[in-house]
Amino acid sequence: MPPRIPTKSSASSASALVRSSFVSPCTSQCLPSCRAGFSTTPSLERSTNLRRAFMQWQKTIGANFKQPKPEGGHNYLSNSNQPFPLNPQFRSDRVLDEQARELIWEKVMRQGETLKAVSAELGVDVTRVAAVVRLKEVEKDWVSKGKKLATPYSKAVLGMLPTKSFRPGVQNQPLEPINELHIHTATQKQLFWPTAESRQFTREDAAKAFHAKMLSADKRVPHPELIQMEKNLLHGMSPDEARAHFISAAEQSERMAAEKQVKKAMAEEQATKRINTQRFEFRFKEVDSELVGKDGRAPNVVGWKYGMPHYDRKKGMVKIPTSVP
Amino acid sequence: MPRAAQRRLHVLRRPKLRQSWSKYNLYNIWRQRDPKIGFTDHETFFQQKWRAKGLLRAYHGEHIKERDWERMFSRRLLSVANMNPRYMAENDGSEMAAGRGSGQDIVQRWKADKVDPKTITPYMNMAFAPMERRLDIAIFRALFASSARQARHFVVHGKVKVNGKVMPYPAYKLNPGDMFQVDPDAVLFATGQPKKKGGSNARQATKAPQDNAEAEPAAAEAEGAEAEAAEASEVPEQDPETTDKPEAPPADMKPTRQAIQKLTKQAKSILARDRDVSTSQKQNLRSFLKKAKPLLSRAGRPAATPTDILSELNSMVKDLNLSDASAEAAATPAAAAAPTESSTAVTRREPPRSIDDLNADELKALHRLINEEEENPADPAKPYHTPWKPRDYMSAFAFIPRYLEVNQNVCSAVYLRHPVARVGSAEVPTPFGYQVNQLAFNWYLRRR
DSSP states (O other), X not given: OOOSSOOHHHHTHHHHHHHHTTTSOXXXXXXXGGGSTTOOSXXXXXXXXXXXXXXXXXXXXXXXXXXXXXXXXXXXSSSSSOSSTTOXXXXXXXXXXXXXXXXXXXIIIISOOOHHHHHHHHTOOHHHHHHHHHHHHHHHHHHHHTOOOOHHHHHHHHHHSOEEOOOTTSOOOOSSOOOEEEOOGGGGSOOOOOOOTTSXXXXXXXXXXXXXXXXXXXXXXXXXXXXXXXXXXXXXXXXXXXXXXXXXXXXXXXXXXHHHXXXXXXXXXXXXXXXXXXXXXXXXXXXXXTOOOSSSOOTTOXXXXXXXXXXXXXXXXXXXXXXXX | OOOTTTXXXXXXSSOOOOSBOOHHHHHHHHHOOOXXXXXXXXXXXXHHHHHHHHHHHHHSOTTSOHHHHXXXXXXXXXXXXXXXXXXXXXXXXXXXXXXXXXXXXXXXXXXXXXXXXXXXXXXXXXXXXXXXXXXXXXXXXXXXXXXXXXHHHHHHTTOEEETTXXXXXXXXXXXXXXXXXXXXXXXXXXXXXXXXXTOSSHHHHTSOHHHHHHHHHHHHHHHTTTTOHHHHHOOOOOOGGGOOTTTSOOOOXXXXXXXXXXXXXXXXHHHHSGGGSOHHHHHHHHHHHHHHHHHHHHHTSTTOOHHHHHHHHHHHHHHHOOOOHHHHHHHOHHHHHOTTTTXXXXXXXXXXXXXXXXXXXXXXXXXXXXXXXXXXXXXXXXXXXXXXXXXXXXXXXXXXXXXXXXXXXXXXXXXXXXXXXXXXXXXXXXXXOHHHHHHHHHHHTTOO
């Protein structure tokens, strides 16, 4: 442990250094800590080879990375869009620029297009479309409240990243693949499933073979309507008509999802009895204490269960929330 | 073994790669060569895994206890497959059951000179995917903090909200659809240039100039490795209008004084050439000289700023109202502002007297300047350098993984989904390649 009361040598190292620097220049030979007058760390006597090599790098190759490129775009150690030279499998993907975000917000909020339609038109993932709109709403809210945006930061960051913009009213190159299927764990096993050679074994059958309740890939993809549209096109429907069908199907599916959500919320509300006192709002729900699962120890049931220890009152158990509604 | 908080984050000897934008870290990433684990047989499998996990754990959440990470680890690696709607419309899947039950045989080109290897789905690069769910690491990935540790600090200090509620736990695991917001001031502080040293408090800024001249080189030399020559010499060129007045080190008034003296001299020389000048012009010049004297003495005082003095000088020159060509040269304030240019600036066009004199381009430029100043003002109260500029070496680290959607204007981001692997790429930003990740993944499977 360093002495509490600094010794003469350690306490005065910084000030002595400042004074002696005029006599014997010791540029880049001392630790940064010796700038502070209260530091008890003795200053480094000599520069190491490693440090010298670092300095050299900083003046030569490293100088390219100090500032972002004046023309914009990425500035990584490798010349491509690969931030880590040793990992070619991670690449920096393009992000939507301000104009593209504004366009998406405009389409969804002003023109009332469905998320799926916007996603299919621009080639942006549905979840990303929703997120862009949500974030843009926050931004508009800030502007209306007169809260200051971090514009210089935004400009600087978007200037450093590969960006993507869209031109309204024309066919654009997609940002990312939009119809990506999540690889379900049940489908990752190898299966030996004898069937008749004459049988047309479709994706539907394959899903059933993996699990009785599994839906086929056609239903699990984010854009099942797109597959239907392509089928319509294959059957000779005109592109305009197929597009109209797709848009109405997207609207339908979005409406159904919204209705489902509303229904769920309503059911929740009906099952809850609220009693508002001055200080608290009590919410009561009917719970059947008999519903405890097969062995009486189901994890999500109410109340104390025999053989199931409650750790929530134990010392040292951190109760970090698992979700924020 | 020192505690995590006491360990040094960046070292040059036996370097470790970190989640940080430090220049030392950039240098370490740059010089890191492929560790080539498992290429020779002088290491046992256990040793290979041990070394690989050590390399990767130093990067992925080094501030997280090993025990915590082991509980977080999941052997389930997420991936997606791109389904082409056109293909799905054309085929119902039965084509995959053709032949002997796994699709029609692909005709092999046995005689081809070179066969490209199949592109793999790098599942193993997803070994540290559960880490990316952590709030602090997501904040770092969204470019809101300069290191994962700083992001953690922000969370602990209540600067981060998740879905509109303050979330003080850095270990909170984001769920798909969660929006997190970071206090913009904290973001600007984390990602901006630091304040110049010695300029942070007003006492030092108003010190007598000779005092400061002595302290400056000493400080620069004492800084050593941290602020090397490149940083010290890198005084940003700034518009004098936007210069941060109290924050900046005492301004160098020498050029301003020289400019005033030069103008005075020129005015005197014009007065001496009696014939060319009209009486009213002479009167103007004399009043100019009268005013220039106190201005010169004021410029010598420690509290003076070049901006104030120059603006006054400009107004004085405007009042002078000389149509004479030789006097015009003297009246060019731009020439006065930059003594090095003063000789060449004689040929410049007359400075506009008011806003109405500006042409369209100049007006546009003026508007742009005013806008820039408005959105990025000089504010000495801020804990970072103002006007805001991105910190050094930021661009080499700037990438946003696809599982996040970020709006930089409001310093908010949405965690869209968990990171996934696709054919040819994995979304987890990790500094090492497939083999190292595979060995680390195997370490955490706990079958060693």
